[in-house]
Amino acid sequence: MAESVVFIMPWTSLDNIYPDFRGTTASGPILLATILKQAGFKVRLIYEHIYGRPVDKRDLDADWLCLSLKTCMAPRGYEIAKMYREARPNGKIVAGGMHATFMTEEVLQHVDYIITGEAENAIVDLMKNPGKDRVIQGGIIEDLDSLPFPDMSLLEGQKINPSRIMITSRGCPRQCWFCAPAAMFGQFRAVSAERVLEEIDQFDYRKIVFLEDDFACDRKRVNAIVDGFLKRDRGIIWECQVTAGVDKDEELVKRMARSGCQFVYMGFEALTPESLKQVGKRQKIEDIVHSIRVFHENGISILAFLVLGWDTDTVESIRYTIDFCMKNRIERVHPGIVTPHPGTRLREKLVAEGRVFSNDWSLYDGRHVVFRPANMTPAQLQLSMLESWSALTSVGAIARDAISLPYETVMRKIGFMRRPPTMRRLGWRIMARECVQKWRKKDQEYIAGLPE
Ligand code: B12
């Protein structure tokens, strides 16, 4: 009889995640579950944040438990492993994901096996012939075209979701010193444009979000995908994550817009010259201003990810950064906090300097300070992050956007406005505001307990 598997991506509370991302899924577990199903296993796939309730013993009646562990989810993953041991004392547990890859000793205390790195070529072998080796090196998949298309129907509890997440490349040529995906996935590799389009032809989603680290890294490939969208003319709208620089090819940006691209997500990380230098991204403020101008002129909105708390940051520089985003009318801004994730050089540095004061992994979510910043106290950094979110979602900011709506409608009608509709920014501010208010309440106790 076929062996049964329950594959779980743990979660704790939805409060910690930005509301606009609540239906989003990491691609690894879906792909691995698809591969296991094709190999003859009876598979259940649960992403706890989509499932509708936390998993309990009723969900764990399977021969195998597969656990996907990102760092902030490790404590919840261990709880699930414990529940599974009680429910199925003879069952086996295999874990993977970034936390399992970089914290093998710790994770092995809770599970039977770990596959490090990318697991597609290793998981079936391990689960068909489990041997004595408890840590199996998954390595890197060079030919991403060799992987099957993910079977989204495996996802339990998924309500009808109008958008489809696609991750069509892995790795990044830049290899930034603070970046966990760079440490995990190494150099850039991509699914070919033909195969990306073939997958799109098989589904009828109206919106696609390419959430890989840098969708536009290979210009030839992205041009071919854009061509594909233009030729098909299916009215699909799409969004993607890019790094500043793609805007230098203005023709490409124009074509992206024409083919349905409405949003780009950009890791600005820092917006003062000093912090940009520390981040080491080799981009200047002028480059960022150029990106914003080019995308906006083409009607493409921007979601900017900021990281606060670099050694060059101060309370004032953080305020300046948020003002910059407001002045430049960036549609969505997600300020996060520098986080020393396992596997990164950032962690090595901060640990060596004795500055990491918490290894409570549940706090490693980019929303809690877990190290001593250079120019602020931890509490000041935590408060600055909260103040940043509050400024972005304040009644004043909402009112300013709302007031500009009638003028914008007229300008658009007479063809004098090309920039993205203010409604995109206004809608986000209103949606995020509720979440920020919850954070403010929740964080009071955390801030009070932070070291000086
Ligand atoms: C999609 C995504 C999300 C989605 C979905 C998350 C989910 N739970 O499903 C959303 C937007 C909701 C999200 C939220 C968060 N995310 Co996120 N997310 C991603 C993103 C962009 C893509 C994930 C992906 O598909 N990767 C590609 C696939 C191929 O990799 P994979 O899923 O890890 O799977 C492979 C291996 O890891 C392994 N594997 C994975 N699981 C398993 C299980 C088993 C049993 C085995 C054997 C192997 C295995 O094999 C897979 C196939 O090769 C990554 C960035 C990245 N490049 O990975 C960040 C990333 C994973 N997120 C991260 C973080 C920090 C968060 C947040 C905390 C906040 C934030 N700043 O974004 C929140 C979580 C909030 C909370 N309360 O928990 C970090 C994690 C760092 C770390 N070391 O853990 C990453 C790496 C981003 C970053 N730049 O640092 N995220």
Ligand code: SF4
């Ligand atoms: S550019 Fe972004 S994805 Fe690439 S290594 Fe740097 S932080 Fe990571």
